[in-house]
Amino acid sequence: MDPCIFCRIAQGMEPSYPVFENKHVLAFLDNNPFTQGHTLVIPKRHYINMFDIDEEALEEVVSVVHLLVKRYEKIIGMSGVDILNLSGVDGQQTVYHFHIHIIPRFPADNLVSWIKSIPRVESDLKSTQKKLMSD
Numbered sequence: 001m002d003p004c005i006f007c008r009i010a011q012g013m014e015p016s017y018p019v020f021e022n023k024h025v026l027a028f029l030d031n032n033p034f035t036q037g038h039t040l041v042i043p044k045r046h047y048i049n050m051f052d053i054d055e056e057a058l059e060e061v062v063s064v065v066h067l068l069v070k071r072y073e074k075i076i077g078m079s080g081v082d083i084l085n086l087s088g089v090d091g092q093q094t095v096y097h098f099h100i101h102i103i104p105r106f107p108a109d110n111l112v113s114w115i116k117s118i119p120r121v122e123s124d125l126k127s128t129q130k131k132l133m134s135d
């Protein structure tokens with residue numbers, strides 16, 4: 001099977017704009033940015049998404065997300081940041097190699113929030129809590 005697009009980027013087989021690399025993790029610019037500096041952080045090893053990735057690999061990725069957020073705060077003066085992962089078909093994932101988006105936010109950047117809340121029903125919250133805490 002052909003390697004996926006992000007495996008190809010991690011292996012240097014596909015052009016990208018890398019901004020950080022260590023032994024296990026690569027970060028590069030999203031080629032369809034939501035805002036200036038929109039970055040994708042990936043494990044170099046192929047994991048499909050949040051359902052698939054193991055804890056150690058996830059920790060390595062999250063640690064780089066944190067490092068870059070601190071760095072970007074200084075360098076580009078972003079006043080906010082959105083950290084995003086889309087997993088699975090209904091999560092609207094489009095590239096099936098685990099990645100975390102770092103989306104720098106700026107005053108009046110006009111990036112709309114696409115997530116809307118459902119009506120709040122107290123009894124639903126209670127039954128959902130019960131369900132989610134059972135093994």
Ligand code: AMP
Binds near residue numbers: 005095
């Ligand atoms: P998602 O919907 O979370 O799976 O997002 C995939 C992201 O990957 C999108 O924001 C795309 O713009 C981005 N993307 C896809 N192909 C490339 C590429 N070759 N280089 C950089 N970013 C890419």
Ligand code: ZN
Binds near residue numbers: 004005006008097
């Ligand atoms: Zn891959």
